[in-house]
Amino acid sequence: DAAETLISRFMPAVSMDPTEHKYFTVIDYVIFASLLVASTAIGLYYAFRGRRQTTTQEFLYADRSMKCLPLALSLMASFQSAVAIIGTPAEVYANGTQYWFIGCAYILGLLIPAHIFIPVFYRLQLSSVYQ
Numbered sequence: 001d002a003a004e005t006l007i008s009r010f011m012p013a014v015s016m017d018p019t020e021h022k023y024f025t026v027i028d029y030v031i032f033a034s035l036l037v038a039s040t041a042i043g044l045y046y047a048f049r050g051r052r053q054t055t056t057q058e059f060l061y062a063d064r065s066m067k068c069l070p071l072a073l074s075l076m077a078s079f080q081s082a083v084a085i086i087g088t089p090a091e092v093y094a095n096g097t098q099y100w101f102i103g104c105a106y107i108l109g110l111l112i113p114a115h116i117f118i119p120v121f122y123r124l125q126l127s128s129v130y131q
Helices: 002-010 026-048 056-064 068-079 082-095 097-124
Strands: none
Touching: 068 097, 082 097
16 A cells, blocks of 8 residues: 555654663754754743843732733643653653553642632732742
8 A cells, every 4th residue: 555655664663662772863853952942042032031020929920910821831830840741751652652641630630729729829829838
């Protein structure tokens, strides 16, 4: 079949052997470098061009002007450790997508705290549980 020949030509067979070593290809390095350059550019842009925060409340709470999506993404990023953020793609790459179910459990496990604790912290104007 022509489609299978075309697919096999550009996508080599993937072995599920856990002992097989996996290495970065040129495409992986390009994507990784692009991610680092984009992150650095965004950071430098806001460091030099961004509005300066004058109070702690402006820095910690974005002067209470943040919408739901960036706040939710920030909370989700702070919930995960750096090791988990870096290690999860490697785990999925090495062992398959069954690791996805742990992500589903995180989402379900965060719904209750998001609806109970976060509104209480917001009304009390607390920046953390330790305050």
